[in-house]
Amino acid sequence: MAPQSPSSARAALFDVDGTLVDSNYLHVRAWQRAFREIGHDVDAWRVHRAIGLDSSLLLESLLGDDADSLGDRAKDLHMTYYLGARDSMRPLAGARELVRELHGRGVQVVLATSASEEELDVLREVLSVDSCIAHTTSAADVDRAKPDPGVIRAAMDRSSTSGETAVMVGDAVWDAEAASRAGVTFVGLLSGGISRAELEAAGAEAVFEDAQDLLDRLDSSPLARLLSL
Amino acid sequence: MAPQSPSSARAALFDVDGTLVDSNYLHVRAWQRAFREIGHDVDAWRVHRAIGLDSSLLLESLLGDDADSLGDRAKDLHMTYYLGARDSMRPLAGARELVRELHGRGVQVVLATSASEEELDVLREVLSVDSCIAHTTSAADVDRAKPDPGVIRAAMDRSSTSGETAVMVGDAVWDAEAASRAGVTFVGLLSGGISRAELEAAGAEAVFEDAQDLLDRLDSSPLARLLSL
Numbered sequence: 001m002a003p004q005s006p007s008s009a010r011a012a013l014f015d016v017d018g019t020l021v022d023s024n025y026l027h028v029r030a031w032q033r034a035f036r037e038i039g040h041d042v043d044a045w046r047v048h049r050a051i052g053l054d055s056s057l058l059l060e061s062l063l064g065d066d067a068d069s070l071g072d073r074a075k076d077l078h079m080t081y082y083l084g085a086r087d088s089m090r091p092l093a094g095a096r097e098l099v100r101e102l103h104g105r106g107v108q109v110v111l112a113t114s115a116s117e118e119e120l121d122v123l124r125e126v127l128s129v130d131s132c133i134a135h136t137t138s139a140a141d142v143d144r145a146k147p148d149p150g151v152i153r154a155a156m157d158r159s160s161t162s163g164e165t166a167v168m169v170g171d172a173v174w175d176a177e178a179a180s181r182a183g184v185t186f187v188g189l190l191s192g193g194i195s196r197a198e199l200e201a202a203g204a205e206a207v208f209e210d211a212q213d214l215l216d217r218l219d220s221s222p223l224a225r226l227l228s229l
Numbered sequence: 230m231a232p233q234s235p236s237s238a239r240a241a242l243f244d245v246d247g248t249l250v251d252s253n254y255l256h257v258r259a260w261q262r263a264f265r266e267i268g269h270d271v272d273a274w275r276v277h278r279a280i281g282l283d284s285s286l287l288l289e290s291l292l293g294d295d296a297d298s299l300g301d302r303a304k305d306l307h308m309t310y311y312l313g314a315r316d317s318m319r320p321l322a323g324a325r326e327l328v329r330e331l332h333g334r335g336v337q338v339v340l341a342t343s344a345s346e347e348e349l350d351v352l353r354e355v356l357s358v359d360s361c362i363a364h365t366t367s368a369a370d371v372d373r374a375k376p377d378p379g380v381i382r383a384a385m386d387r388s389s390t391s392g393e394t395a396v397m398v399g400d401a402v403w404d405a406e407a408a409s410r411a412g413v414t415f416v417g418l419l420s421g422g423i424s425r426a427e428l429e430a431a432g433a434e435a436v437f438e439d440a441q442d443l444l445d446r447l448d449s450s451p452l453a454r455l456l457s458l
Binding site: 018022024025032041043044048088090092093190192193194195196197198210 | 253254257270273274317319322419422423424426427439
């Protein structure tokens with residue numbers, strides 16, 4: 001069931017890493033290996049907290065002054081190691097089922113990520129719910145990733161929705177900040193490994209354990225608003 | 230400089246994984262691989278939150294009813310994969326320096342862990358501050374690991390300290406709970422990837438980013454009490 005008319009357009013905007021696919025911890029490992037190879041030991045917890053952040057900001061925050069000279073090499077190495085972990089990637093609990101349920105109830109599912117096209121192809125293959133995804137964004141759509149609101153705005157443009165007819169679901173503080181700047185309600189999930197208190201402090205209207213928990217309590221969640229539009 | 234007499238005995242009890250060595254995220258990966266091999270996909274964030282917990286409790290919480298039949302095999306596989314990551318293990322920022330400083334100021338440094346002897350050997354080799362470590366505990370000393378207070382009590386017995394003359398430093402909610410049950414002040418570090426709010430809620434008197442941050446602010450931390458005894 002698809003939206004009947006532009007006036008009924010409504011969308012759930014999803015971050016992908018740590019929200020739909022269990023990839024945050026693979027990103028941590030890939031960045032750590034990349035940083036070590038360029039001569040920087042960066043502790044895992046600091047990398048974890050920067051996952052989902054625009055990569056230039058991630059590099060600045062973790063490499064400091066060396067980001068300019070070494071950042072591009074680190075990005076290339078990260079991508080090689082990350083894509084090399086393809087076989088370890090799995091959808092998070094309930095991710096596929098939640099996407100299917102929203103699609104079935106007439107809500108556009110939009111992947112609002114700044115992953116590269118290559119990464120996004122892998123993530124979509126892992127998810128295997130392509131027929132239920134209305135739109136996607138990728139690195140090609142935005143100059144700067146989260147917490148810049150550009151990704152969210154692109155996702156809303158594409159789905160013909162607004163702050164009244166869209167809800168963003170993500171696992172990172174950066175998702176919450178981007179949603180807030182774009183004027184969209186944010187629902188946080190713990191499945192990326194970031195705590196409830198941090199997601200709430202960053203503006204989450206509600207926090208669920210994972211996609212399965214959100215699906216189980218969908219009708220009392222902030223997404224219920226979309227279902228009744 | 231060693232304590233002058235039993236009356237001046239004082240000790241800093243340290244958890245090791247995630248507190249002194251950057252190994253929590255390696256444990257997550259090793260458990261995930263082990264679980265997958267026995268037919269269980271467990272999302273990374275759930276494994277992360279169970280790190281530091283007694284392994285039988287970790288297995289019960291993550292495998293449910295299959296813990297009895299598959300737990301031993303999972304433990305063996307985890308140990309193989311974890312020890313196989315030996316080359317990726319590094320001390321956390323400031324860990325060595327903090328241990329050396331406390332030792333130099335007459336505080337016994339005790340590794341209060343329930344790691345196996347084999348794991349502990351690897352962790353000590355990674356840390357490379359053996360001459361500054363007064364005592365250790367390991368799996369051989371306790372029937373059940375954290376949050377059971379047995380590990381902390383063994384560490385206090387060995388260092389001839391009490392709740393008045395010891396402070397526990399760790400990164401996990403389980404460290405905080407074990408310390409609380411043993412009647413010892415707990416100082417939390419964020420370096421294991423668990424949030425400030427969770428550590429505080431579990432009873433941390435103070436929370437620092439990592440060993441380096443604690444070292445930088447040692448004289449205004451709960452450890453200052455030990456230094457002035």
